[in-house]
Amino acid sequence: MAEAAKMRPPIESGCPDAFQYMHPLMIKNYANWKYHDRPRPGVLHHVAHSGDEIWTVRVGTQRQLGPYELNLLCDIIDQYGEGYVRFTIRSNMEIMVSKKDKVEPLIKAFEEAGYPVGGTGPSVTMISHTQGWLHCDIPGTDASGVVKALMDDLYEEFVKEDMPNRVHITTSCCQINCGGQGDIAINVQHTKPPKINHDLVANVCERPSVVARCPVAAIRPAMVNGKPSLEVDEKKCICCGACFPPCPPMQINDPEHSKLAIWVGGKNSNARSKPMFHKLVAAGIPNNPPRWPEANAIVKKVLGAYKKDAKDWERVGDWVERIGWPRFFELTGLPFTKFHIDNWRGARNSLNASTHIRF
C-alpha cells in the first residue's frame, strides 16, 4: 500500500495540441491556403491567400529511428531548415521552409546523409508497413526487411515522378492486413491449418472465444488425450490464422507453408472512382528472407506493366478497370487460377454477368 501511494497518477491530457509544434507560416495561414504545385520531385510549394509561400521537402526514412538517425535528421533540419517537421501517413518526413532558396541546400544535405528526397506526385512512395518479426506477436513474416529490400529496388521510382499516378504499396505480416489497402499489397497467406499443441490449449486459451473467432465455424471444443482442447475441421478451415492471436497453441505460422500473396488495385481516395479494395493476383510465393526476391519480382512485373500501359492519372485499380482483368493477366504473364474466383460472402457481385468481353 505504501508503494502504491507513491505512484504518480497519470495526466490524462490525451491528444496534444499541434499548434505548439507547427511551422509559424502554417499557423498564420491556417485554413487559408490558395493552391500548390510541385517544383520538382520531392518538393511541394504551397501558396496562401495572404501571398505567403511555404516549401516542403519530403524525405524517405526507415520508419524505425534511433537517436543517431533522429539527431542526424534534426541537425540537418535545424541547419538547413527551420526546425519544423511532420510525418506523412507513410513514414516520410516533411520539412517546411519559408524561403525557396533553402530548398536545394536542404535536399543536398539529406542526400549527402543517405536519405532520399522524393515520394511526391506520380512516384512510388514509401511502403506502409507493420511490425513483423521485430515486435508483433503473431507475424508470418518480417515487415521492415521486406520494405527495405523492395525500396532498394524501387529507389529510382521514389526519387522520380515517372509513374502514371501515385503508387501506394503496402505489406502485412498476417491476414488481418494491418498494412491496409494498396495499389499493390504484399500480404502473408497461410496455406495449412493450424498445428495445435493440445497440452497447452486448456491453460492458455479461453476456448469459447476461440471458437467464436473462426470466420467459417471450423473450430469446436474437444477432449484430446483426456485434456480439454480444440479441434479444427480441416476441410472447412480457410487457414486465415484468426484463431492464433487468442490462442497461441494453435500455431498457424509455418516456415514453409506460410506464403506470400500479392494483391492489386486497392485505392483509398474518392478521386475519379469510388474507393476500391485490392484483389488477389498471385499467391504461393515463398516467404524468403532476407530479401524476398520472388515477391519483389512480381511487384516489379506489375509495376512495369502499369507504367507502360496505364494512362496519366490512372491508379493501378483504375488502369485494370479500363483494360479488364483478362488483359491484366496477359500483360503481367501471371497465371489465372480457380483461386482468383471469389467464394466469400458477396462473391456473386464479382462475377461477369454481361457479354462485356474484350478480344
Added chain:
Amino acid sequence: MSDQQKPKNPERHSTYIQKEKKSTKPFHKTPMLDQLESGPWPSFVTGLKRLAHNNNMMVDLLGQLEHSYKTRLGYWKGGTVSVFGYGGGIIPRFSEVAAMFPESKEFHTLRVQPPPGNHYTTKMLRQLSNSWNKWGSGLIAFHGQTGNIMFIGTTSENTQHFFDEINDFGWDLGGAGPCVRTAMSCVGAARCEQSNCNEQKIHRLLVNNFIDDMHRPALPYKFKFKVSGCPNDCMNSIQRADFAVIGTWRDDIQVDQKEVKAFVAKKGRKYVIDNVVSRCPTKALSLNDDDSLAVDNRNCVRCMHCINVMTKALSPGKDKGITLLIGGKRTLKIGDTMGTVIIPFMKLETDEDYEKLRALAATVIDFWAENGLEHERCGEMIERIGLVNFLEGVGVDVDPNMITHPRTSSYVRLDEWDQEAAKWNERKQAAG
C-alpha cells in the same frame, strides 16, 4: 545514388556505425540481416546495430531477429503490462526464446498519441528521443499503422518511468486492446488548400472526449476515428476507420477561368480533355470553345480529381462541412469492409455543430457497446443487424445518399410502407 558512392562525411551518414562499443555483451552473428545493410534505401538494420553498440538489450534483440530470419518464425508473446491508472496503451512483448537472448526478454512498446497531422519541432523530437534512450531501447517508429508514435523496446519497470517523464511534458498514451484508439488526421488546413474542415479541432474533440474509453479498454473491440480534410482521404479513413470524418462542400466548385485558360494554353486541349474533362466520373465537366470550363455542379460528386489536376484553377467550394462514414475496418473477421455514409453533410462552424458531432459519436459508441458482440467491430455489427436497425438505434433518419441503389429483392415485408412514406414527406416539408 549508387551503392558504391562513398559518402562525403561517413560519420554523418545513414550507413555510419560508431567504432566504440559501450554494450558489454558480444554481438551475435547476423549474416542474414547483414544483407539488408546494402542498397540505397536507409537501412533499419544499420540503425539496430548502432543501438546494439550502446545497449545489451539491442544486442540480443538483433540476435532474436536474426533467429526469426533463419527459422522464419516470430518469437514474441503478449501479456499484461500497464502504467499506473491505465489499463491499456502498452503492447507487452515477452520473448519465447529468452534463454538464448535474455537481455531482450522483455521488449514492450508504448503507444503514444501524436498531435493531429504529426507535427513536431526538432527540439521535441530530440527530447522524446532522449527520454526513450534513457528508459528504453532508443528505437522509435514514426508511426504505427493506427497512427501512434511507437516507442519500441523496454522492460516492464521502465514503461512507468518513461511514461511519467513524457507525460509531464505533454504526451499521453494511445489505445491498445478493445478501446477507442489513437486517431489520425491529414496535414489539412495547416498546409493544404483542399481542406474543407478544421481537422485539428475535430480530431482532438473526438478523441479527447473518449479518453476514458481509450485508457480503460471496455468496449467490444477497437474503435478508430480518422479525419481527412477532403475526399482524397489521405488518412484512408473509409477503409480503416470505424468513424470516418471527411471534409467536403455543398456549393459550387470555385473556378478561376483565367487560370483555366492559362492551364489549357500550357498543357494543350487534348491533355485537358483526356485528363480532366473525360476523367470526371459524372460527366459534369465540359471545355468551352473559348477554353473556359463549364461545371455541372448539381452532378459533381466532389471526387476531387479535376481539383487535383488543376490546383491553381479549381478549388473546393465555400460552403464547407463534412461527410461522415461509419464501419470501415480490415479483414478480421467477416472480411474487409468500407464505411457507409451515415451523415451526407453537416456544417462544422458553431460550437453547437461540434457538439452535435461529439454527441453523435457518443451515441454510436454507446449503441455499439450495448449491441456489439465480443471482438465485433462497429461495421461488423451493422452488417449483422442491418443498416436500418443501426440508424434507428442511433436516431439518424434514412437518406438515399446512404446507398448505391435501392434493394433489388422483393423478399421483404412492406406493410408499414405508408407510415414510412409519410415520415419522408414530413421531413421534406420540415426542411422546406
